[in-house]
Amino acid sequence: MEDIKKYFETFLHWKQLKMTPQRAFILDEFLSSQKHISVEELHRKIAQKDSTIGHTTVYRTLRLLSDAGLAREEDFGDGIKRYEYESEHHDHLICVSCKKTVEIFDNQIESMQERLAEVNGYILTGHKMDLYGICAQCMDKAPSDADEDSYKKTVNSKFMKLSPLGLLKNGTKARVISFTPNMNLPKDVSDQRKERRIQEMGLRLGKTVEILNNGARGPILLKIDELRIAIGRTAAMDIMVEVED
Amino acid sequence: MNSMIKIAVAGNPNAGKSTLINALAGTRLQVGNWSGVTVEKKEAIFNYRDHIINLVDLPGVYSLSPFSQEEIISSDFLIREKPDVIIDVVDATNLERNLCLTIELMELETPMVIALNIFDEVEKKGYKINTDAISELLCTGVIPTVAKRNIGVDALLEAAISAAVNRSKPKRLIYNEDIENAVSMIETSIKSLPAQGQSDKALPRWIVYKLMEGDEKIRGDLEPIGVSVDIVSDALKHLTDVHKESVRDIIAAARYAQASGLTQEVLTRPEIRREELTGKIDKIVLNKYLGIPIFLFVMWLVFKLTFDISGPFTDWINGSVTEVLKKWALFLILSITGIEWLSLLVSDGIIAGVGFVLSFVPVIFAIMFFITFLEGSGYMARAAFVMDSVMHIIGLHGKSFIPIVLGFGCNVPAIYATRTLENRSDRLLTSLLIPFISCSARLPVYALFVGVFFSENSGSVLWSIYTLGIVLAIIVGLILKNTLFKGKSSFFIMELPSYRVPSWKNLFIHSWEKGKHFVVKAGTYLLAMSIVVWFLFNMPFDAQSKRDSYLGRFSSSFTFIFKPLGFGNWEAVSALITGVMAKEAVVSSMAEIYAPKVNQNKGENTLSVGEDIKKMTLSFFSAFNLSLSNLFSNIGIPSISSKDTEEVVNIKTAIRKTFTPLSAYAFMAFVLLYMPCIVAGIALKQENGTWGWFFFAVLYQFVIAWGIAFLIYQGGRLLNLES
Structure with a gap:
């Protein structure tokens, strides 16, 4: 416990901040709480003992802990951020259908990540890895053709060169796979409209596009058959493509 | 007598639809608006062989989905008005995308003919399109056309008529x-x-x-x-x-599948494809470093050419035509009726007003000509592409830059040009920013004051005024984006058409259409206003000086507002009030006030018809000459006023008495900002539907103008610049 506090103090010092009694208190409470605690939950717990500590302070301190690599920020798809102390590190396997989450750990992956950081000249302070898939129960529940397809897509995506359109370099050719980065989320009306508009302009699902001009800023110029289409960067980041060789 | 055949012309944007319409109907086209909206409607009624043809141009759309105004107009027309035949204009170089609309139009089960437009480029690229196969598969007439060179246009019309007469419906395609x-x-x-x-x-x-x-x-x-x-x-x-998809998606996908299947069946592309000219030009024009400089150069060239070419003609209309007409009207009415005020109303009120409108004509047509050229050539879309990241700063897309640039010529066509923007709030925000861009009508005001007070460094003073407008547009844009228009930025997607050399005929027809629109719309308001202002300015008739006119009296009671700005005198205020009509009226009003004309005509007796016509013709040719030589002369800002008449000298002396350099600068800034002229204001109202935005624009601009002029004048005084 003491060396965690020591480490956090060093981190704060490096950020030109100080270890205030409030921060120390929040750290203690956080470390002694159960796994995956949300800001609200932690604040409620703290407020019972010290009502002077506000919600914002708790939130900010948790962010600092997260920056320091002491807390892991998680979002299991319900929009609520939960935090967890990184004592024993583990990653997550999340079912896209029922949101069930399993903790996983693999030494080989961990050491490969260390090496990747090292190669790029980084010292690793933390990481999070969430793998998405369909859990066994969900798979047993009478998979229809469409589910099978999306499952295959998810599985294959690791082997395909899947990328947002906006990240491709000039001259790259790629096939349009999806108009949203998350294929499993339902589309709302504005998404549908946008998708429709993009498709009408000629940027259709399954079409091969060539990147003609992708600068650091501004829109991206694409060529589809004989068409030249300029698309805004934000929209282009939402379009998922499979890079062709 | 045959009954009328109603033909609807539909097609994708950039498919050369309007060129084809021009080729079909030429000068018989009537331009109006679709009822209730600001989307342009073109229509023509003419005789062909023994048929009466009613040709209606539908807005360019990608589909008939109910998402945009254009799409709703098109589908409403096709369903409710039930045209006898549809001409579907297809860009043959982009067969697959264009055929999607074709497929959807076929579902209407109205007789249809497909125009495979831009067919010459298909041949040039070495593509082969099997037109017979399309015709067979879709059961429609298919006519290759090159609208630009009038090729296939008659055949198209014939095919459309025969489809309408035979009521031959296109095939009903089975999707799945x-x-x-x-x-x-x-x-x-x-x-x-x-x-x-x-x-x-x-x-x-x-x-x-x-x-x-x-x-x-x-x-x-x-x-x-x-x-x-x-x-x-x-x-x-x-x-x-x-x-497991929405029905809309299922049907859309089915249509796409039909279009791409059809394309594969009828189109053969050559194995080897050479890099196209468009690609090569784009590499330079859209280059990371060269893009913006090239764009700025193009814009500069457009403005230089516009003003160089139109300037002499404007002078000719102002000088020769209006002056001569005024002289004659004054003489004729006075000698026939003997009523002096009537003759003055006609000559100084009406004819001067008309002349004033006419003096806009050369510059408006010239600018529309070049803008049409840029649009038709395909560069305009590149400009939007290049400027997109810059415009993002104030929450707008690159497309908005085009109307804003047009604003330097005249705010009115600029506000009309916001129609090209898809999103309503983008249109509104852009048209609210346009009045900050100093239009050419404000230039005479600056020219006068710069000439009097800053003749040493006229260039930089002028530049600073223009820059002030731009900077304020950016600041206001930022403020509006973060308040009224928060989070409303839409996503950006745009087609960059291939580069093409626009045909002369089209350039002239389009600039004529756009220019005519301005002259009629703006002209009517301007004429009415100029008569009203004339009355205010000249009544009561027994007034000893302009100060005692209604306008003078009215202005005198408002001078206190302008005292802190350095020009709290009735002359300036009167001039500003008339400037609401059109900003350059500030100058002519000052002329009226400072150098009232003594009835000089009475003494002159040079009323010879032959002499006047000779003079008008001669000066027209010299204007033509000057305009040509301007074109080829070396680069530079055209001189604003080369020779001062006696009248101008009088005004300048009077101005020097009432203004200081500092208050003159504050006055110029005020003229730049105080409100869009009435025509621009009305354009703003028309384009955005409500008077609310008109009043909003008037009010916030006035507040900004007052604030800036106050800062300039009082700040300058603090810095001891008042001399």
Whole structure:
């Protein structure tokens, strides 16, 4: 416990901040709480003992802990951020259908990540890895053709060169796979409209596009058959493509 | 006598539709608006062989989905007005994309002819399109056309007429079994309705598909015959169960599939493709470093050419034509009726007003000509591309830059040009920023004051005024984006058409259309205003000086507002009030006030018709000459006023007495900002629908103008610049 506090103090010092009694208190409470605690939950717990500590302070301190690599920020798809102390590190396997989450750990992956950081000249302070898939129960529940397809897509995506359109370099050719980065989320009306508009302009699902001009800023110029289409960067980041060789 | 054949012309944007329309109807085209909206409507009625043709141009659309104004107009027209035949203009170089609309239009089950436009480029690229196959597969006439060079236009019209006369419907395409089953279920249940008053005729496929997509409007239309939600939802059950997508997506995908299948069947591309010219030009024009400089250079060139070419003609209209006409009107009316005020009203009120409107004509036409050229050549879309990241700063897309640049010429066409923007709030925000851009009408005011007070460094003072406008546009844009227009930025997608050399005929027809629109719209208001102002300025008739006129008295009571700005005198205020009509009226009013004309005509007796006509013609040719030589002369800002008449000297002396350099600068800034001229204001109202935004613009601009002029004047005084 003491060396965690020591480490956090060093981190704060490096950020030109100080270890205030409030921060120390929040750290203690956080470390002694159960796994995956949300800001609200932690604040409620703290407020019972010290009502002077506000919600914002708790939130900010948790962010600092997260920056320091002491807390892991998680979002299991319900929009609520939960935090967890990184004592024993583990990653997550999340079912896209029922949101069930399993903790996983693999030494080989961990050491490969260390090496990747090292190669790029980084010292690793933390990481999070969430793998998405369909859990066994969900798979047993009478998979229809469409589910099978999306499952295959998810599985294959690791082997395909899947990328947002906006990240491709000039001259790259790629096939349009999806108009949203998350294929499993339902589309709302504005998404549908946008998708429709993009498709009408000629940027259709399954079409091969060539990147003609992708600068650091501004829109991206694409060529589809004989068409030249300029698309805004934000929209282009939402379009998922499979890079062709 | 044959009855009228109604032809609707539909097609994608950039398919060369308007060129084709021009080739078909030429000068017989009437330009108006679709009722209730600001989308342009072109229509022509003419005789061809023994038919009366009513040609209606539909807005360029990618589909008939109900998402944009243009799409709603097109589908409403096609459904309600029931044209006899549709001409579908297809860009043959982009067959697949264009055919999607074709497929959708076929669902309307109206006789149809396909114009495979821009066919020359298809041949140039070495592509082969099997037109017979298209015709056979779709059961429509297919005519290759090159609208730019009038090729295939007559054949197209013939084909359209024969399709209309024979009532030959295009083929009903079967998309897939599931869709087909749902359609037949709906059709059977509609047929079995007791109130099926519509005879045995089945509904066009397009309507059935719209019902399936859940289109409220179409369903509402069919409610009287008993079509209910249940009929539709029952039929869709299987379709949505199997496909797990919205019906709209299923049908759209089916159409795309048809279009791409058809394209594969009829189009052969050569194996080896050389890099096209468009690609090569784009590499330079859209280059990371060169893009913006090239764009700025192009814009500078456009403005230089516009003003160089139109300047001499403007002077000619102002000088020769208006002056001569005024002289004659004054003489004739005075000698016939003997009523002095009437002759003055006609000459100084009406003819001066008309002349004033006419003096806009050369510059408006010239600028429209170049803008049309940039649009037609394909560069305009590149400009939008290049400027997009810059415009993002104030929450607008690159497309907005074009109207804003147009604002330097005249705010009015600039505000009209916001139509090209898709999103309503983008249109509004852009048109609210345009008045900050110093239009050419404000230039005479600056020219006068700069000439009097800053002749040493006129260039930099002028530049600073223009820059002030731009900087304020950016600041206000930022403020509006973060307040009224928060989070409303839409996503950006735009087609960059291939580069093409626009044809002269089209350039002239389009600039004529755009220019005419301005002259008629703006001209009417300007004329009315100029008569009103004349009355205010000259009544009561027994006034000893302009100060005692209604306008003078009115202005005198408001001078206190302008005291802190350094020009709290009735002369300046009167001039500003007349400037509401049009900013350059500030100058002519000052002329009236400071150098009232003594009735100089009475003494002169040079009223010889021959002499005047000779003078007008001669000066026209010298204007023409000057305009040509300007074109080839070395680069530089055209001189604003080369020679001062006696009148101008008088005004300048008077101005020097009432203004200091500092208050003159504050005055210029005020003129730049205080409100869009009445015509621009009306354009703003027309384009955005409500008077609310008009008053908002007037008010916030006035506040900004006052604030800036105050800062300049009082700040300058603090810095001891008042001399």
